[in-house]
Amino acid sequence: MQRPIWRVCAALAMAIGAVVACNGGDPVDTEDELFITATPRQINNQGEASLIEITATKADGLKGTGKVTLKALAGALGNGSLEEQLDLVEGKASTSFTCNKVDPKCTGNVRIDGTWGETTTSVTLVVSGSSTTDGGTTDGGTTPITDGGTGTGDGGVRLTVTTSKATLFTNVGDFAEITASLTQTDGGPRANELITFDTSVGGLQVTSNDPPELSVQAQTNASGQAVVRLVENGVAGTTNVRARHTTSGAQATVPVKITNIQQITYTGTTCGGQACTIMGVNGSGFNEQAQVSFKVVDSTGNPAPGVSVTFTIPNAPTGTTVSPSAITNSQGIATATVSAGPVIGAIVVKAVAITNRVQVDSANIGIRGAKVANQGFSLACDLVNIGVYASANPPAAYNINCKVKVVDRYNNPVGTGTTVNFKVEAGNIENSVATKAYSPTGNNADEGTGTVRFNTTGGTFFPVDVPPLDAAPNQSPFPRDAEPRGPYGQLTANPRDGLVTIIAYTRGEEWFSDSNSNGVRDSGEQFIDQGEPFVDSNDNGIWDSGETYIDEAPADGRWNGPDGTWNNDTSIWTETRMLYTGRPAGNLAGHVYITPAQFAEPCTGGVPKGGLTYVKMYYGDDFFNRPQAQGTAFTASHTASKGAVRVLNSGLLDGYGFGMERRLLNSADQTACTASSAICSWKVLFTDWGNGYVSDAEIKGATAGDTTGCQNDTVTLGTTVLNVTTFSATTGGIQ
Structure with missing residues (x-):
């Protein structure tokens, strides 16, 4: 959607209550919107700093990208000059502005112009001899905020103050270093001078072991610098940390925002720069490392940079590790590095910004054979x-x-x-x-x-x-x-x-x-x-x-x-x-037979009363192979009026019917591969041959109390394969 530039200016004027310079005339369509705010909007000309925040939005509603150029008509931007170029991160950027009274233009209204592509806008600050803040808020970021105030007395000194962070976050042990630099007006450092630091939110420390106080004193070193720490104490708010030269009364302030961390979310897993859901075990050469990323945002939904996030893998497979922690970057992203071990598993990475309050698990990641x-x-x-x-x-x-x-x-x-x-x-x-x-x-x-x-x-x-x-x-x-x-x-x-x-x-x-x-x-x-x-x-x-x-x-x-x-x-x-395979080859000698050919001499011996004897059934096809299992059945009958006969197998199981095995052999001598073999190789070995064997048949003698004489017996056994039956017979006697 295109927007008239006069609407941009009107919205800007309403948002910051400042004089906004726009290219007047008839409305001109543009695709993008650029806003600049100053906090506070009124500063003194003795070192007080204002936080300059930039928001860029594309016409389609997406966050702006690229660079924004700021030009001040007087004073100094965060880089110490009248012009500064800033990178947009998530559509935002920030810097500082000071206006020292040694610059004759640092009085009254001072305009800062901003340019982003074809879009321009501006913000105007009021510079006076005393400071009146508006209690405005700042945005996150790690860009140092520089103050350049000048004090009075003691022959004239210049006092500037900077912060290593524009935003601190509560409940994570966050802190910023506040540095006051004291120099002569000619630039020479003032060593061994006492600087008093004050804050209205958080606490100040001279060393990390000191209890946090609202006001502390520190002495300048040989370079004319005194450094203290501003630490969060769980309370959110915005403070202008003031540094005051005790002797001359020169003072300067720097704004710092202390805000709550709102949420941490899992943003994705990559392996070698590509999205992935699976890693390979150690030594596989496939995705052995993965980067698992999380985003931390503050209470306003903006990225929270500089936050320490800890990582763990609950019930990690043996050998799998994760980097213990990372600091969020300017986009609020903290990344864990997972290294796979030799054991497979499925893992999640737990990321914790504030224990039991702001934490999240990643998506499932498989560590697999690869x-x-x-x-x-x-x-x-x-x-x-x-x-x-x-x-x-x-x-x-x-x-x-x-x-x-x-x-x-x-x-x-x-x-x-x-x-x-x-x-x-x-x-x-x-x-x-x-x-x-x-x-x-x-x-x-x-x-x-x-x-x-x-x-x-x-x-x-x-x-x-x-x-x-x-x-x-x-x-x-x-x-x-x-x-x-x-x-x-x-x-x-x-x-x-x-x-x-x-x-x-x-x-x-x-x-x-x-x-x-x-x-x-x-x-x-x-x-x-x-x-x-x-x-x-x-x-x-x-x-x-x-x-x-x-x-x-x-x-x-x-x-x-x-x-x-x-x-x-x-x-x-x-x-x-x-x-x-085929059906049993009943017309070929040596393919279908029963052994022994006679189960007992007919009635000169025979199966004794109460006794058992067995014969083996061979029903080989044209290639001496037993038939398939499916559709194969057996029959058994005999001619004697006493005793019984039965085939022991009710049916066949699938199989080759002969001994064949794929084995590892020692490559040196083709013996069995053992733990001491240097090199082994696969080979298929054949051992024994079934000759079409399908089952044993049991021939049972008469009961022990039978009083009748021996009977000659002919046992007929049959194998049916796919509805065709092949018979064979054996003879003997039943006592």
């Missing part, structure tokens, strides 16, 4: 065994959720929201997912996790055909049995032909043990070495030509394996496998 490490980085799918081959036209369509989790070297969830990428040997998967970031206000149960969908359709259907593994009796830490095998068309079938490898990869660091808990890897601390991510399609633990790999550590056109050195910024990865 850098992914390759030890706890994991990938797991809701199902691992799926009946993809149990279809007239494979692949059967399956959509499986897989969950990835990212943690730091201390196994804390990484709460920054991390992009994780994926590759598969067969089937189809989303390219990437962003893990859940820490929320200062929400539920963080799934922090650091992300979910993707794996589909059996789309992409490459068949897993890679791989040669069977021979026995490895010296494999550490567990020996490996020879993998089952058999003809399958032109191929040799084995269980690993059904395995599909899925990898997840992201940027992070290779985990290290941090044995001394200093957040930095030191020489000798164990680490997990890892090469570039690759899809291990043939499950042998090494990259082979034709296998997909991620060329980014470094990007040089070839796969790079573990390099034997710890890397703090590299491509890290994890892997999991799914197993494609």
Whole structure:
């Protein structure tokens, strides 16, 4: 909104009761308003000072910014000259004005002109031989207020008085230094002279150990200066502190406002200059420090500079610290510095200006894991065994959720929201997912996790055909049995032909043990070495030509394996496998059978009365793998009229059906990784093979009191997979 300049002048005249010089004539539109006030409006020409306060407001109502230039027609502004330029803070600025009688113009009306951009205004003071104050108030600020009065007697002296602060605040132990300077009229200092100081509000001290008094005396030093302290005593008001040269009677005053602190508010948290709600634990390299800011205002809502604010963190995680205190700046802002420790948590910073009266808590700040490490980085799918081959036209369509989790070297969830990428040997998967970031206000149960969908359709259907593994009796830490095998068309079938490898990869660091808990890897601390991510399609633990790999550590056109050195910024990865299975291959010898083939010699031995015997059921598919759990059930029957038979498993649990484990091995000799291993690396190990085993079946003899003869018995066991049942039988006798 634009305002006519004559309205500005009229408002100014009403506000200060002074003569206001305006550029007369017709109203001229302007965008801004500038006000200048003088407190007091009448001063003497013997050193009394007036506080000059400036308020600048933009046309849109916002507080003015930039600089204001003041020009006095006589006397001296706060910088000791006729012209002074002031910075606007929250739309305000202040300085002082004195008019010494040695300047012949220091009598009657003296005008001070102000200019802010294109806006001008002025204020007029009355300078006389005696002082009459109007009890006006001052604004906050730390600009020293200078007085330059001249006394009489004793050959003529000049006395000036200044304050280190224009405003004090109650109940915070605030004080200002009041300095009286006594010189000869020719400028020479007057040492060892007695100065009397008086105040009407607060108290005066010569030293900080003295009790506050309304009037004290101090002696000038070699520089002609006497310094006392004006301290607040809990009472608000405005005082003109008077300094009087005892011998000559020369005196000068300086105005100081003592006001109440009204409120402290939290204004924000930054990390590296940017707004943030999350910090990383010590050593993560992510937001390890944060600046938490608070604003203190006085009873008029203006910024309260120079106030000491103390900071604490209630129930801080181990190692997390905060700077103990800070002094508010010219805008009333006090800033705490928080340094994260190695332990995660959620904190608030408590800022206290006046205990139990003026205090506030910051918003929630999370201290979280921030850098992914390759030890706890994991990938797991809701199902691992799926009946993809149990279809007239494979692949059967399956959509499986897989969950990835990212943690730091201390196994804390990484709460920054991390992009994780994926590759598969067969089937189809989303390219990437962003893990859940820490929320200062929400539920963080799934922090650091992300979910993707794996589909059996789309992409490459068949897993890679791989040669069977021979026995490895010296494999550490567990020996490996020879993998089952058999003809399958032109191929040799084995269980690993059904395995599909899925990898997840992201940027992070290779985990290290941090044995001394200093957040930095030191020489000798164990680490997990890892090469570039690759899809291990043939499950042998090494990259082979034709296998997909991620060329980014470094990007040089070839796969790079573990390099034997710890890397703090590299491509890290994890892997999991799914197993494609079918229905039991009843037409293939060695895939579906019961062992032992006879549970007892028919009626030459047989299961004794009251006795039990057991057989094992093997229902392997074309690749010697057991069927999926979902949709699989068992049946059992027998021909004898006595005894009983039952399958011990009521149903299958999801699983591979053979021994496979991703383990850390000592990189030097491929034995088990222990605390003494210098470097370890991940490898998938295979141990024993299930051959399609699904359950034991129990065959029960006749009751102990049975008197009938032995009966031959045929036990028929069945496994139903997705509504198709495969049977097998075993024979024996029931005593």
